[in-house]
Amino acid sequence: MARPRVLSGIQPTADSFHLGNYLGAVRQWVTMQETHDAFYCVVDLHAITVPTEPAALRRRSRVAAAQLFAAGLDPERATVFVQSHVREHTELAWILICLTGMGEAGRMTQFKDKSAKFGESAASVGLFTYPILQAADILIYQADKVPVGADQKQHLELTRDLGQRFNHRYGDTFTLPEPYILKEVEKITDLQEPTAKMSKSSSSPAGILDVLEQPGPLRKKVMRAVTDTGTEVLFDEDNKPGISNLLRIQSALTGTPIPDLVARYAGQGYGTFKKDVAEAVVETFTPIRERAEKLLSNESELDRMLAVGAERAGAVARQTMEQVRDRVGFLPKF
Numbered sequence: 001m002a003r004p005r006v007l008s009g010i011q012p013t014a015d016s017f018h019l020g021n022y023l024g025a026v027r028q029w030v031t032m033q034e035t036h037d038a039f040y041c042v043v044d045l046h047a048i049t050v051p052t053e054p055a056a057l058r059r060r061s062r063v064a065a066a067q068l069f070a071a072g073l074d075p076e077r078a079t080v081f082v083q084s085h086v087r088e089h090t091e092l093a094w095i096l097i098c099l100t101g102m103g104e105a106g107r108m109t110q111f112k113d114k115s116a117k118f119g120e121s122a123a124s125v126g127l128f129t130y131p132i133l134q135a136a137d138i139l140i141y142q143a144d145k146v147p148v149g150a151d152q153k154q155h156l157e158l159t160r161d162l163g164q165r166f167n168h169r170y171g172d173t174f175t176l177p178e179p180y181i182l183k184e185v186e187k188i189t190d191l192q193e194p195t196a197k198m199s200k201s202s203s204s205p206a207g208i209l210d211v212l213e214q215p216g217p218l219r220k221k222v223m224r225a226v227t228d229t230g231t232e233v234l235f236d237e238d239n240k241p242g243i244s245n246l247l248r249i250q251s252a253l254t255g256t257p258i259p260d261l262v263a264r265y266a267g268q269g270y271g272t273f274k275k276d277v278a279e280a281v282v283e284t285f286t287p288i289r290e291r292a293e294k295l296l297s298n299e300s301e302l303d304r305m306l307a308v309g310a311e312r313a314g315a316v317a318r319q320t321m322e323q324v325r326d327r328v329g330f331l332p333k334f
């Protein structure tokens with residue numbers, strides 16, 4: 001039997017992924033390549049929904065791809081590619097845009113949050129249609145599962161709605177995907193503001209742990225993470241959001257259940273615990289950073305790996321689009 005298919009994407013909008021991206025998404029991508037027919041893309045078309053400098057976009061797209069391979073994605077087992085290399089994403093997005101209600105798109109909370117930063121009238125129409133392009137990314141591969149963090153839930157609901165609407169109107173065409181969200185790591189929070197999501201766009205540098213960061217600053221940031229009053233290492237999201245976040249991180253990085261960690265640090269205070277969290281972060285990130293640096297030192301090889309991914313992804317996307325064009329009623333081109 002064919003393996004179930006998985007697709008996910010990540011934006012090249014920063015010079016490094018952060019711990020939230022890694023634990024919430026990329027780590028699952030790596031495990032799922034063993035059991036799924038896996039497609040993962042660097043979503044550069046999404047990145048330009050906010051003003052983006054061309055040289056930075058080019059650099060960050062390569063840096064993103066290098067981190068994906070460095071984190072353990074194997075080009076033999078997973079199809080890793082750059083979204084803009086497969087033009088069909090944009091074509092399907094247009095068709096889905098024509099199936100989306102204005103009100104429906106207007107309800108997307110990420111658009112509201114992101115556009116609030118510019119003022120809604122200055123935000124691009126691209127930012128408004130962002131989730132519809134995301135739906136196209138997923139539906140075009142007939143993905144069964146989409147591994148993401150909690151912030152993507154609403155976009156995945158829209159994806160299912162649009163796929164269902166298309167199927168209803170034009171005949172069964174798309175697989176309806178299920179989100180794959182691991183509860184324990186669905187929302188890693190900011191080290192300085194432990195009730196807010198760790199985020200490329202809104203966290204302060206002190207609140208975010210970057211995968212490509214050096215051990216020194218990583219350790220410093222963990223040691224300076226906002227903790228809560230009291231001295232006990234306890235998991236209590238409401239009263240101890242800072243310590244609870246660190247416990248979640250430590251548990252995910254070491255594979256030790258949270259209750260075992262709580263027992264281990266009983267009576268030891270925050271200092272020892274934070275030191276161990278810092279070490280676990282450094283131990284996880286250092287090999288990834290080193291491998292990413294190596295991959296980035298040979299850009300033509302990296303570009304070649306991405307070309308292989310684009311070729312494989314393109315073959316699937318073209319097949320879906322042939323059917324979609326026909327169903328919608330576009331004339332075949334002879």
Ligand code: TYM
Nearest residue numbers: 008009010011020021024025043134148149186187188198
């Ligand atoms: P992006 O680039 O913002 O984030 C990439 C992935 O990281 C997850 N994530 C987190 N998980 C846990 N805790 C956090 N603090 C945290 N911050 C980020 C995100 O949930 C995401 O899974 N819209 C998507 C990109 C996209 C996509 C797709 C995803 C485009 N097309 C198709 C899936 C399928 C995004 O902005 O991801």
